[in-house]
Amino acid sequence: xxxxxxxxxxxFQQFDPDRDAVIARAQSAGVEWIVNVGVDPTxxxxxxxxxxxxxxxxxxxxxxxxxxxxxxxxxxxxLRALAEEPKVVAVGEIGLDFYRDLSPRDTQRQTFEAQLxxxxxxxxxxxxxxxxxxxxxxxxLTDWAQGLEDPSLAGRLGVLHTFSGDLAMAEAAVDLGxxxxxSGPVTYKNAGRxxxxxxxxxxxxxxxxxxxxxxxxxxHRGKRNEPAHVRLVVERIAALRGMSFADxxxxxxxNARQLFGF
Numbered sequence: 377x378x379x380x381x382x383x384x385x386x387x388f389q390q391f392d393p394d395r396d397a398v399i400a401r402a403q404s405a406g407v408e409w410i411v412n413v414g415v416d417p418t419x420x421x422x423x424x425x426x427x428x429x430x431x432x433x434x435x436x437x438x439x440x441x442x443x444x445x446x447x448x449x450x451x452x453x454x455l456r457a458l459a460e461e462p463k464v465v466a467v468g469e470i471g472l473d474f475y476r477d478l479s480p481r482d483t484q485r486q487t488f489e490a491q492l493x494x495x496x497x498x499x500x501x502x503x504x505x506x507x508x509x510x511x512x513x514x515x516x517l518t519d520w521a522q523g524l525e526d527p528s529l530a531g532r533l534g535v536l537h538t539f540s541g542d543l544a545m546a547e548a549a550v551d552l553g554x555x556x557x558x559s560g561p562v563t564y565k566n567a568g569r570x571x572x573x574x575x576x577x578x579x580x581x582x583x584x585x586x587x588x589x590x591x592x593x594x595x596h597r598g599k600r601n602e603p604a605h606v607r608l609v610v611e612r613i614a615a616l617r618g619m620s621f622a623d624x625x626x627x628x629x630x631n632a633r634q635l636f637g638f
Contacts, residue, residue, distance in 0.1 A: 377625050378408040379610060380632040381603040382557055383469075383503065383537045383585035386412050386433070387422035390589040390600055398602045399430060405604035408432060408629070409638060411585075413469050413503055413537075415440035417454045427463040434636060436466040436503050444479035444487035459498055465636040466534065467495035468503025472516075475508040485516070492520045495534075499526050501635055502534035504554075510541045514548060521552045529553070532635050538587050543573050550581045555635055557583035560593035560601060563612045574616045583635070584609045584628045 413436045414420030420437035427435040437458040439447045470491045506513045533553040562570045592601035593608040614624040
């Protein structure tokens with residue numbers, strides 16, 4: 377059985393002591409592909425470097441809303457250059473975070489919209505971060521989607537990662553052409569709302585991820601997460617939908633391939 381972790385941060389310092397061993401464990405667990413997601417110029421460069429030396433890893437580049445205030449002309453030029461690298465499959469992680477508010481909200485909006493415009497120019501899908509900003513995220517994404525002219529992005533505009541909205545939001549995003557990705561929280565005992573969304577969405581719009589080193593699934597909750605644990609997310613989705621592990625693994629792999637163009 378082959379699996380994909382569609383959102384990981386293996387470049388983060390939590391993996392400095394044993395990164396190679398973590399990748400080896402992922403391979404042993406059946407993970408064929410990992411999308412390593414950049415959050416700023418430094419992280420994006422590290423993601424690209426890792427993808428260059430690891431055949432199973434692909435990269436994304438972008439500025440996370442936490443660092444939106446730091447997206448100056450130098451950072452912008454660096455990210456644009458990185459996006460031309462052969463194994464960069466998306467622009468992200470971009471979006472809005474109104475929970476921590478580490479950058480001013482107006483700056484977050486401006487940086488988000490600028491990177492969406494840039495993704496359209498590059499004909500690349502986007503990886504969306506959304507925390508406590510559901511209404512505004514959907515408004516911006518709707519305007520962006522309706523203004524797109526590139527037919528190559530139709531149906532594969534991007535992914536709302538570690539989804540935290542409600543079913544109506546998920547369905548609206550799917551209608552626009554986005555995928556919905558689930559991570560460790562779908563395995564938690566209090567995941568009733570997420571469980572209902574997993575059961576309701578079309579299977580061909582679902583992705584799986586770890587968001588490692590964060591959000592480790594049950595029974596590893598509270599510990600460092602890693603790509604091998606994506607199996608537990610697939611197992612939970614399979615149980616919720618009354619499907620086999622193999623069928624969910626195959627479907628989410630196909631979805632990732634369609635979105636990212638592996």
